[in-house]
Amino acid sequence: MLTLKTKNRELVDLYNGLQSVKDLPGVKFGLAVSKNIRILQQELNDLEEASKPTEEFIELSAKANGLEEEDLIKLEAENSKLVEERKAQLAEVDKLLEEEAEIQLHNVQEDVLPENITAAQIAGIDKLIE
Secondary structure, three states: OEEEEEEHHHHHHHHHHHHHHOOOOOHHHHHHHHHHHHHHHHHHHHHHHHHOOOHHHHHHHHHHOOOOHHHHHHHHHHOHHHHHHHHHHHHHHHHHHOOEEEEEEOOEOHHHOOOOOOHHHHHHHHHHEO
């Protein structure tokens, strides 16, 4: 097991990195990846909940899709309170992403890395490779 002390933002990046390699072959590799995904999902659950837009904002977003810039500006002005609430929510999530976190994850042994893993994929999970 590996103890990581890092910011929540880096945990999100690591989670995304694990998602990018989850379909690669290898039993030991796959086991370590799936265990770490499960651990990170639990750790990041509160962040995910905090970042979810309200139903009203989702509806507003749907209306905004495909609008010309002039109409979009008008729609945002008509719903300025809702837009400001969403901006404040995202600012709060950004603060949460900068908070320190400590988590225990499973190492991925270098010798179990799949042959077809790319450099970009390795970069996404490099904190776990031993």
